[in-house]
Amino acid sequence: AATDAEPALTDGFQLVIDALKLNGIENLYVVPGIPISDLLRMAQGEGLRVISFRHEQNAGNAAAIAGFLTKKPGVCMTVSAPGFLNGLTALANATTNCFPMILISGSSEREIVDLQQGDYEEMDQLAIAKPLCKAAFRVLHAQDIGIAVARAIRAAVSGRPGGVYLDLPAKLFSQVMDAAEGARSLVKVVDAAPAQLPSPDSVARALEVLKGAKRPLIILGKGAAYAQADEAVRELVEKSGIPFLPMSMAKGLLPDTHPQSAGAARSMVLKDADVVVLVGARLNWLLSHGKGKTWGEPGSKTFIQIDIEPREMDSNVAIVAPLVGDIGSCVSALTAGMAKGWTPPPAEWTGAVSARKEANIAKMAPKLMSNASPMNFHGALGALRRVVQERPDALLVNEGANTLDLARGIIDMHQPRKRLDVGTWGVMGIGMGFAVAAAVESGKPVLAVEGDSAFGFSGMEVETICRYNLPVCIVVFNNNGIYKGTDVNPTGGSDPSPMVFVPDSRYDKMMEAFGGAGVNVTTPDELYRAVSAAMDSGRPTLINAVIDPNAGSESGNIGSLNPTSAVRKG
Ligand SMILES: Cc1ncc(Cc2csc(CCOP(=O)(O)OP(=O)(O)O)c2C)c(N)n1
Numbered sequence: 100a101a102t103d104a105e106p107a108l109t110d111g112f113q114l115v116i117d118a119l120k121l122n123g124i125e126n127l128y129v130v131p132g133i134p135i136s137d138l139l140r141m142a143q144g145e146g147l148r149v150i151s152f153r154h155e156q157n158a159g160n161a162a163a164i165a166g167f168l169t170k171k172p173g174v175c176m177t178v179s180a181p182g183f184l185n186g187l188t189a190l191a192n193a194t195t196n197c198f199p200m201i202l203i204s205g206s207s208e209r210e211i212v213d214l215q216q217g218d219y220e221e222m223d224q225l226a227i228a229k230p231l232c233k234a235a236f237r238v239l240h241a242q243d244i245g246i247a248v249a250r251a252i253r254a255a256v257s258g259r260p261g262g263v264y265l266d267l268p269a270k271l272f273s274q275v276m277d278a279a280e281g282a283r284s285l286v287k288v289v290d291a292a293p294a295q296l297p298s299p300d301s302v303a304r305a306l307e308v309l310k311g312a313k314r315p316l317i318i319l320g321k322g323a324a325y326a327q328a329d330e331a332v333r334e335l336v337e338k339s340g341i342p343f344l345p346m347s348m349a350k351g352l353l354p355d356t357h358p359q360s361a362g363a364a365r366s367m368v369l370k371d372a373d374v375v376v377l378v379g380a381r382l383n384w385l386l387s388h389g390k391g392k393t394w395g396e397p398g399s400k401t402f403i404q405i406d407i408e409p410r411e412m413d414s415n416v417a418i419v420a421p422l423v424g425d426i427g428s429c430v431s432a433l434t435a436g437m438a439k440g441w442t443p444p445p446a447e448w449t450g451a452v453s454a455r456k457e458a459n460i461a462k463m464a465p466k467l468m469s470n471a472s473p474m475n476f477h478g479a480l481g482a483l484r485r486v487v488q489e490r491p492d493a494l495l496v497n498e499g500a501n502t503l504d505l506a507r508g509i510i511d512m513h514q515p516r517k518r519l520d521v522g523t524w525g526v527m528g529i530g531m532g533f534a535v536a537a538a539v540e541s542g543k544p545v546l547a548v549e550g551d552s553a554f555g556f557s558g559m560e561v562e563t564i565c566r567y568n569l570p571v572c573i574v575v576f577n578n579n580g581i582y583k584g585t586d587v588n589p590t591g592g593s594d595p596s597p598m599v600f601v602p603d604s605r606y607d608k609m610m611e612a613f614g615g616a617g618v619n620v621t622t623p624d625e626l627y628r629a630v631s632a633a634m635d636s637g638r639p640t641l642i643n644a645v646i647d648p649n650a651g652s653e654s655g656n657i658g659s660l661n662p663t664s665a666v667r668k669g
């Protein structure tokens with residue numbers, strides 16, 4: 100505090116907190132420890148919500164999905180070296196998925212690290228983080244904290260969003276400076292993610308191509324969901340009359356029950372479409388790189404691509420009409436260009452898509468009514484499909500193999516940004532971090548549908564969920580193993596197959612250990628009632644859903660990615 104003789108002082112601790120608050124950061128997803136424990140206490144004392152996890156990977160995943168949901172960078176804070184390393188998977192996954200997050204880690208002193216003299220948790224963290232994220236910065240002087248936080252925020256959300264690393268050596272926090280000077284050093288970021296309009300020529304070119312289409316298709320990627328340009332996307336789809344196919348985390352942008360949804364006719368529309376409009380969707384492995392039998396006859400496709408990253412164009416196949424800019428600006432420009440002289444796609448095409456969709460839905464329907472006990476995936480997912488239909492506000496977190504691949508097609512989504520899953524990498528372990536942040540950021544109920552192996556990666560966070568009393572209902576699809584629970588040890592030895600877990604385990608007891616509700620269910624009807632009651636209660640709940648270990652398949656729907664031995668038989 101100031102006295103007549105001495106000016107008021109501030110320090111690194113305070114400047115980090117002031118810089119984050121000045122830029123609208125409200126929540127920190129952390130694991131405390133040296134050198135950030137006091138920083139976190141002060142942050143909490145200044146009104147930031149500090150959510151403390153049991154492992155930094157889960158804190159990082161929480162920050163990443165907070166970024167996806169809010170378009171503000173989610174902030175994860177960790178200790179140095181091992182804590183920093185634990186956060187890296189989430190930082191890299193955020194960058195791969197274009198989620199804006201900032202990993203802030205304490206670090207050891209430069210002069211000791213650079214001479215490799217063995218500091219506490221010594222590691223050159225900045226050098227290690229750089230290849231794994233979109234941008235990485237280190238701050239050595241308190242007066243640079245304001246500009247560093249501003250740079251990290253802008254790097255995380257501008258252009259294609261991604262992960263940013265901010266390295267804060269321990270000595271920085273206790274550096275003192277004049278308070279007035281400190282206040283002047285802070286930077287409030289202006290227009291962190293500016294609109295980027297497409298060139299009129301690129302819009303005209305795209306419209307020309309689209310007007311010539313006989314069997315057009317719009318593919319909505321999670322970039323289209325992230326953009327929060329929901330009305331503009333809906334207008335493009337409905338004004339154009341073109342069928343649309345949502346990628347997993349774009350489901351719900353328009354309801355999966357929308358008449359133009361082609362979700363249930365995915366194979367047909369990818370094979371038969373002639374002009375494909377990619378909206379915030381990349382032609383990566385999830386879309387078979389835009390080539391091969393998934394896409395019908397070679398050369399039978401013409402691609403129009405909307406993406407904020409110009410280098411995404413031609414990544415896998417030629418893009419004849421690239422539209423570079425933010426999704427909202429590009430989609431609005433396209434729709435505006437259709438105002439006059441646009442003819443909806445031929446009824447022959449839209450009719451064929453609807454017919455195929457209805458046929459596939461009719462074929463699936465009886466499977467979803469299965470009341471088998473122990474349950475199979477379809478019967479269990481049929482019950483959860485009903486819950487989500489009745490509770491469109493709830494957020495759905497989903498990971499596993501069969502549990503993921505089958506849920507993606509069976510559980511319809513009805514609102515944008517409600518389905519949060521393994522994304523581009525297909526990474527296991529996002530479940531509980533995503534569930535915590537979804538509840539914290541939205542205040543809405545969360546349903547986490549987890550394979551039993553997938554749940555195991557972050558399961559200790561059930562204590563975190565209880566500690567903050569979050570409205571999270573976890574359903575563990577317990578089929579006793581990775582993919583299935585029937586694998587055997589080929590030697591017949593006493594060790595179980597590496598793919599098989601303790602049989603008939605009860606994950607619900609884990610939640611009870613921390614004061615949450617635990618339920619064991621063996622039929623779809625019991626599952627429906629238990630989930631409904633859990634979501635009405637708003638109480639942390641874990642439901643152990645017993646699934647037939649014989650149900651399902653290796654690796655869900657992507658078994659073909661597994662390499663096989665040509666020399667070893669059987
Ligand atoms: C970080 C990481 N480590 C391993 C793997 C490989 C994997 C993909 S899916 C999966 C779990 C499948 O078993 P689960 O019980 O969850 O699902 P189900 O089919 O319903 O039985 C693993 C281990 C991935 N993707 N990420």
Ligand SMILES: [Mg+2]
Pocket residue numbers: 550551552576577578579580581582583
């Ligand atoms: Mg399993």
